[in-house]
Amino acid sequence: MRIALTGNPNSGKTTMYNALTGSNEKVGNWAGVTVSKKEQKIKNAYCNNQELIAVDLPGAYSMSPFTSEESITSTYVKKENPDVIINIVDATNLSRSLFFTTQLLELGIPMVVALNKSDINSKKETTINVAELSKQLGCPVIETISTSKQGLNELIQAATKQSTQKQTAPFHQKEIDLTNKNEVENADRERFSFVNDIVKKVEHRKIQTKDKNINDKIDAILTNKWLGIPIFAVVMYLVFEISQVWVGTPIADWLVAYLEMSQAWVGDLLANANPLLSALLVDGIIGGVIAVIGFLPLVMVMYFLIALLEDCGYMSRVAVVLDPIFKKVGLSGKSVIPFVISIGCAVPGIMASRTIRNERERRATAMLAPFMPCGAKIPVISLFAGAFFNNAGWVSTLMYFTGIVLIFLGALLINKITGYKARKSFFIIELPDYKIPSLWQAFKSMCNRGWAYIVKAATIILLCNTAVQIMQTFTWSFTVAETADASILATIATPFSYLLFPIVGVLSWQLAAAAVTGFIAKENVVGTLAVCFVGLENLIDTEELVLMQGAGQEVAGIIAITKIAALAYLMFNLYTPPCFAAIGAMRSEMKSSKWVWGGIGLQFGVGYTVAYFVYTIGTLFTAPETLNTVGALAGLFIVAIFVITIAVLIKKANKKVKEEYALTSK
Template identity: 40%
Template sequence: MSVTMALIGNPNCGKTTLFNKLTGANQRVGNWPGVTIDKKTGRIHGHDIDVVDLPGIYSLSPYSPEEIVSRDFLLHETPDVVVNIVDATNIERNLFLTLQVLDLGIPTVIALNMMDQVEKLGDKVDVDRLSKSLGCPVVPISALKNKGVDDLVAKVERAAASGHGPDAVEFDRDIEDVISSAVSSLGDRVPKERSRFYAVKMVERDERVCGEFPDTCEAISSEVEDLERRMDDEMDSIMADARYNLISDIVGQSLKRAPRNGKGTLSDRIDRVVTSRIWGIPIFLGVLSIVFLGIIGFSWGDFSITGIGTYFTDWLNGFIEDPIQSGVAEWCASIGVSEAMTSLLVDGIIGGVGAVIGFLPQMLVLFLALCILEDIGYMSRIAFVMDRIFRHFGLSGKSLIPILVGTGCGVPGIMASRTIESERDRRITAMTVTFIPCGAKLPVIAMITSAIFGGNGLVAVFSYVLGIVVILISGIILKKFRRLSGEATPFIMELPPYHIPSAVNVIKGTLDRGWAFVKKAGTIILLASIVIWVLSSYTWGLQYNAGDINDSILASIGHAISYVFMPLGWGDNWELSVGTITGLIAKENVIGTFGTLFGIEAGESGEGLEAVLGTMLSSASGLSFLAFNLICAPCFAAMGAMHRELGSWKSTGMAVAYQCVMAYAVALIIYGILGCIDGWNTIMVDGVATDLGVPVASTVAAIIVLAVMAYVLWAKDPFRQLHDGSREASE
């Protein structure tokens, strides 16, 4: 009979590393029903044990989607055994979750992870005493070095076979009396082994449990209120203090710490520099620069370095063009395939999808860098450092977590805003998180960088800094609206110790993200490329126009909408306008659209995508085009996620409108100001530099927009007096 094992623990406790060690390649990744949180399941090789990896959480209180998912699975799916991963370097913090897990009455095994780090510190853990105090087996392990994992699996099998849950770890007598009353009131309405968990949550006034059993909560309300009066505190605080008092006693008996060096641990010494007020931001910008210079490269005058991502991207693009595109064209000609079908295959499908796939090497290098930084522990430091800046702009450092998630994909970034307690901050974060470039926007950045700026990776750094700046400006602007006004919530975050990144975790995370990119190219981008080809190859009379794209359906649509973008410097070319609109489906479509359109236009000349763009965009209009596409409304999937977070299509529509207006304003300012600088509004025509002159109308409009934006930013908060009054009343 198969055993179901639930893996639970705090974030950064090594849970993912252990899951990978236990299951190897026998893993499946999906989503929990109703949420976009990863659901990872697997099977231990050589054992009849199915492993369910629950999201990393700090408690079983239902305040975040991750906590709800974990709690519902443990309560309703009833796993045969729970393995609670505890970071042995921070036992006190981790045992807060452990005590709640033990209340569930499910057979439990504690995996005391990172014991190699404990030994380095010189600390000693009395495992037997700790096991006796918690009433369940405790197994010391090092998931990273694969030590103790076999012993853990053996203890799991024994615990599952016994079917006995751990003994209750009891609180003070006063609290236990109220819990006993709750258990008695519940009777047999819940399984006996779960009764203590439900009773404790009733005492804490847990909303979900009290909503499920209102009569029982009402029956013990007088005892709870009496206890609050005697303790002079709220019940949830009383229970938290009681847990930490228990934890303090347990750890005091089980852990002997070695004398600490006055300089602190290596992590402490690194953090004094990495998270300092002076060096924190420069180091972050330096790390960002190293990542993108390594991916894209660097050029300054005659000096240039090709990034590793660009090197392989150039190779892959060359391979797609020749032999794939040319080979397919020759094969079609040899067997008599019609001109229209040949164009569909070569220009539509291979040109469109291939233009996106060509950037896969750069994407993989970016994902690799992000996975390494995340595994090391630096990502949490970025959030800590940026909190100091965010608070000056009315935002909390908690907004940084969704933004960091959003660098991979905007959808989970928006969903991650759920972990922010303040509704105002949560809504603002959901509206602005997509300003940070996601993985899908990297090909657009790389395209403009290569076509206009000679492959200078600093353009990518500019793109991410621009995203952060626009988020900060939006924090001030949106807080001026009554519904979104208010003070930023406090930010408290645990900084995990630095770790040597796990090669397995890094490679697996990189490949998973890369495969998601390829799947999108093979579905959404493929369909969009075919639609773009049809619209650009046929006239309104449904006549195939054999390469004369200017008479096509798409050209007439593009010309109609291009007037909107003329003040931004790139409205004269309808192809750029069409690419921007198709990018709303998926940002990769910008590249796919250009790959299809310019492939048809190139005909026999075979001009590359970058060469064509170089004749359309100057440095000023290129940055304007890039800024607009980075900041404007995200893809349809991200809009759907935004709707789920904001709760209505009206709010979503207003958020999308704000994003588009902000994108237009920023792009106008960039083009209007930079276009006045000598050499910034120059394009290459037949190899000759042609100066387009100063965009006077755009410059005047940019100055007006700058003035309006400055006024809005520095204007007095209309609801400041209301906030101050509310704060005084609460005090």
């Protein structure tokens, strides 16, 4: 039996789905968290030996889909014919929720209403007559609290029983012409009127919605047009400072020390083994993975703090604050949610763009989301911040706010290239009530994301580091390379080092190899650097692996680049195209190869341009005598190609707009 879980966004669907199935799907105190259909078998504790499948559908306000994720819900319910629907209704906002409920009832599919968040209602001294509501709707209504699993047994029992019953609808919409705007509006008004009549009969509020409460007072500060953005900046600075300086770094130092002891223990076991095998396994494979895992505490602390911000309801307010600014570049506050999610991982961030109705805006958001440094880039940031800038917290903050600036600039470029015309638009978002965030939910979210990070380190990064170590060990004739410069890896990476020369000031195939493997997974940048500088030439003593410690030691003397070059190289890795998984997500959401390749080109061009100007201008101010003229001119040539390409595309778009205007004006 298939049970479809439906409801408005932020009604508690995914929390209930996780409670029923034991899954760990992402939940958040904001709309747009669930953007695709998920299926899982319900736990035996609720099934009574029956095979029940729960289907978690994206949140929807209406059966007339407004966005692409709403169409998933509408299509599934109408065409897949679930055995029964559990409609999760937000008890704190009954009038809004029941509009969708009455539409579902008209389909004739057996349905049970889960009156969720009942505990919040009791705190607000609001009561709902459940028996009367059930009578008015013509289906069972069960009070539930998803977070504590209260009422879930009764809910599933009612759903299995209701699945054999014929469903009737209390309201039937008359046949209307959906292309006639007036008829549609009149039909909606009739439905709202019917819903409001039900609410008046069953709900009693001591505090009316129109009365200002503590939420409104907090919102007056957090969403203030002058205070909102500075507050957001301070909040994000504290997130990075806590995760990467105050808490994350001490834990990381302890973890690295323990991992290095384990590495030494394995090295002792292989003391009498073939030296080549020992170097491959201990220094290459294990050392490379440890270099990535050593930054796990920093990533997990950040995940934990972001989860707290999501759960308390603050993220929706951020969308409201940034909406006016985003509108100026052709986006909206809805784009904020994908960008914030991308701080954890670009893949779900890109997928979250499907909540945006406008196709151009949705594609632009998916294209720009990878500019936000994700969890996979944290090790790269931490490595260079620790090695070159004494673990300064401002490095991370600068990288994230640079990402935001690049999003704005990228959106402006996309507008020019696509011939976007400014239009009046409205941004509507639900502001959930503030609540004390659940430490347990934040911990689970942190562990879930952290586990995904570990799995990647144990699979993709392990394989990549192994391949890097093997290529660095052998020549093309598969004999052991006398020096790393004669290895397969050096010959492959050397051509790319010429591309990097204008932004780092040196020809380093090691840096080039790390940048190339970073396109597979950004964590590989750290792993590859660790492998390359612990190779056959023993450039770094294995007891002093500064690349694994990421704390206050000068790597500049080892890889021969300045602090300005390190900053430029860091930005190149952060703002050029993301990992393959994120590019795959871009292709899935954009549904256009032209847009995907355009996005990759824009990301590479922007990342290279930023890195070039940071290195060139920074060097001119700090040590102009060290700036290589040939390298500066070569880099300027590459940047010029990018700028000219953008100019040609803009000119082409303007010509198309003029042609369209000429046709419409005739």
